Amino acid sequence: METLLTAFQLPDLESRFQARIDAEDKIEPKDWMPEEYRKTLIRQISQHAHSEVVGMLPEGNWVTRAPSLKRKAVLLAKIQDEAGHGLYLYSACETLGVSRDQLIDELHSGKAKYSSIFNYPTLNWADIGAIGWLVDGAAIMNQIPLCRASFGPYSRAMIRVCKEESFHQRQGYEIMLTLSKGSKEQKAMAQDALNRWWWPSLMMFGPSDQDSKHSAQSMKWKIKRFSNDELRQRFVDMTVPQAELIGLKVPDDQLKWNEERRSYDFGEIPWDEFWNVVNGNGPCNKKRLADRVNAHNEGKWVREAAEAFAKKQAQRTDSKLKSN
């Protein structure tokens, strides 16, 4: 009887669901949703949350070495924002019925991914500039359309995130600008950083459209609004003039303005490298994950203590209430 009912109702639910999406209605956690939609969101939002948190590591690297007190403060504030983004996103993900602990376990076991860009090392101070300018810049391109994602909690989390990201991008570009006006060594640092971060930044938009396995369905569900290649092109068009403005050379010999398309043509992305880093062979994959796992393991006793204490407190209030 029950299966009959499901078989009868399911197509109806699904079409109503899709109709709501088409009408730009927000889907809320208690609403019915296809299992695949839920899974896709959990995968994407948790991957995003993990990226915020793992992304703290390459930048955190330079907190103790920032070259001025002001830069140190700005960098710390920026990284703190990223931690906050991680929190918003974990919370959004939890509304889909999965706990933060589960999600973190999946990151630590290697089952869940995070953005591959953070598997590259920060080798000189200009890398902090390049990350803000390029990595946060690319993140903004990706994230602005997500403010309109069909899932309510995700969309609302992204609105909060995006408010802060433009400050991140500006502070990064400002570091690059200062270096590019500086000494020969400082200019070299800036150029070196751009050389190393350019291609990985373009890879942040994901595989090319013909190789992107989740894209079509995500577009239909309005989790995604633009294709990877479209967003990548926008990023290139926005960023190349910014590089020129501060006298840096984008490391791509095939980069050329195409008057007809009113866009830049650019060279072939090194996809071999991309898949290698995704599959664990980037310069810092092992270190990044080990750092996260260690922090988590070493913090276990702290979390246990907090939990035990909270329990004791609750019991104390309880028995106080009873004795009154």
Added chain:
Amino acid sequence: MASKQSLIDSILILADSSLILAQRLGEWCGHGPVLEQDMAMTNIALDYIGRSRLLYQYAAQLQGEGKSEDDLAFLRDVGEYKNLLLVEQENGHFGHTVIRQFFLEAFQFPFYDALQNSQDQTLKEIASKTIKETAYHLKWSTEWVIRLGDGTEESHQKIKTAITDLVPFTGELTQAVSCEKELIDQNIFPDYDEIKRKMDALINTAFKQAGLELPTQVYMHQGGKKGLHSELLGYILSDMQFLQRAYPGLEW
């Protein structure tokens, strides 16, 4: 009137202590026991950087040699640094970091509170800004002392070890050195005996609630305020000052 040099030196004790502690807390960034506490420690580090900047700016202004906050932070060596020994101690485990913070705040809360009545206008203003942050830092660290002390057997043992390790660096906090004595005499700094009574009261109240005890008969190390440090400070400075030293005189 207190000599200008004494005022500068006393300000540097506060400024250097703030910056070195911020450096230590900054090392936690990305490695905290849980995301919320990672953020809390970053938050506190940010307050301390901000405070050190105000104090360095004032010290530089008093010096009148055209130096900047960054000159004072990045171009002085170990012997010229006047921070408390307590703040250069390693982060250790989270319990060490909590206890280090708690001891310092137990001193600073009554100190900055009283400094709001300083005869020195600039210090007065800095104190009234600082006291709000300090109240939060004291609250954060007190809560964690109690949580860890009254949490699990393991956390209790760990925080006990941290107390034993760090108490020897607390004597210096309320032991005025000559530059501070001058300021105390001029009512620019508050009386340290009074601060010590308040500090002890804060520690005792928290420890009682946490089921912890303050060890007695401890040998107290001194010297930080006079530039006599542990081996640890050299590493902190070489990390922090690297770019300014390797590429001198540039804008960043």
